[in-house]
Amino acid sequence: MVEALGVTASVFTVATLAWESSKKLYELVNGISDAPEVISHTKANLSSTQGALDTLRLNLTTQKSAAFDSLLQTFRVAEALEGSQEECDRFGKKIKTYTKHTKHTALSKRDRLNVNFHETEINRFNRRLQDHRQVIILVTTSMSLIISKSSSTDVQQLSERFTKQETELDTLILQLTQQLSDLSPSNRPDENATTAADDRDWSISSISRLQSICQDSILATSEAKPIKQTFGDISADDSRFYQGIARTARGNVTQTHGKAVVTGGSTAARGQMDADTFKIMFGGRQYKYVLDILLGKGKVSVS
Known part of the structure; x- marks a missing residue:
């Protein structure tokens, strides 16, 4: 599909399918009157998800470039959307089973007990759907x-926005990691044994995929982050600086350097340098981001 339609058009199709699944499920739970609080939470969750998908679909119709196509693949947007659709389709089948004795809109007593009995499973769905929505929002923001x-x-302002985005992605990764830990057999609460194992395995697979998408996204965001460095004047005599x-040369760096006075056989360098060259010139530790590295026993003055 990607080759036939193009990446953006293909992702738009996947986003539409995810939106339709969330809408169908919303209509299903919205038709249950006097529902328990956990179902009300599901309804609000689905409404927010539809809003996020609407925004994404609008962006997909306005962005037309090879660069945007590449970013959609780098940030694995289609995978996050497919996960959201799968969550809604799967839960839709389950909620129909939980409410199969309800003849009208009001939830029957038997079905109310059934819904309450599966509250842990419903809460897990709500959390997974919320996580999918957050991933979709964060990757599209990046x-x-x-x-x-x-x-x-x-x-500078753009760099700060990138830093904030890195922080939010990192926070979500930590939350997903904690969820995976909570799903381990030693941490899980007592629950319906006939459905617990299946739901737990599904949750682990779903959350692990989101975690992987976030890890790739934070890497791509960090690599694209612009860096601005300003250096003052420096002088060195019989030293190195x-x-x-x-470490690795980057294409998003703006550097401003002051005057440099180097005497007495000093070794000096400015700008960007790969790790191997740095080690040859200066030896010792390899640095990722360096404002001023002053080496040797000679005299160095920085202003």
């Missing part, structure tokens, strides 16, 4: 930040 780099004039970034 994509928008990357797209906006070409038109942004305030590098380096200013800049050492």
Whole structure:
């Protein structure tokens, strides 16, 4: 499908299918009157999910570029959408089973007991759907930040927005990791044995996929993050110094350097340098981000 329709068109199709699944499930739970609180939470959760999917579909209709296609693949947007659709389709079948004795809109006493009996499972669905929605929002926000780099004039402000995005993705990864830990046999609460194992396995698979998407997304966000460095004047006599970034050269770095006076056989470098070259010139530890590295026994003055 991706090759036939193009990446953006393909993802739009997947987003539409996810939206339709959430809408169908919303209509199903909305038709249950006097429902327990856990079902009311599901209804609100689905409404928020539809809103997020509406926003994404709008973005997909306005973005037309090879760069955007590439970002959709890098951030694995289709996988997150497919996961959301699968969650809604699966839970839709379950809620029909839980409420099969209800003839009208009011939940029957028997079905109310059944819903309450499966409350843990319903809460897990609500949490997974919420996580899918958050992943979709975060990855599309990262994509928008990357797209906006070409038109942004305030590098510092944009860098701060990237940092905030990294923090939010990292926080979500920690939350997903904790959820996986809570699902371990030693931590799980007593629950319906006939459905617990299946639901637990589904949860582990679903959450693990989201965790993987987030890990790839935070890496792509960090690599695209613009960096602005400002250095003052420096002088060195019979010494060594380096200013800049050492390890892997990046294409999103803006550097401003002051005057440099180097005398007495000093070794000096500025800008960006790969790790191997840095080690040859300066030896010792390899640095990722370096503002000022001052090495040797000579005299170095930084202002």
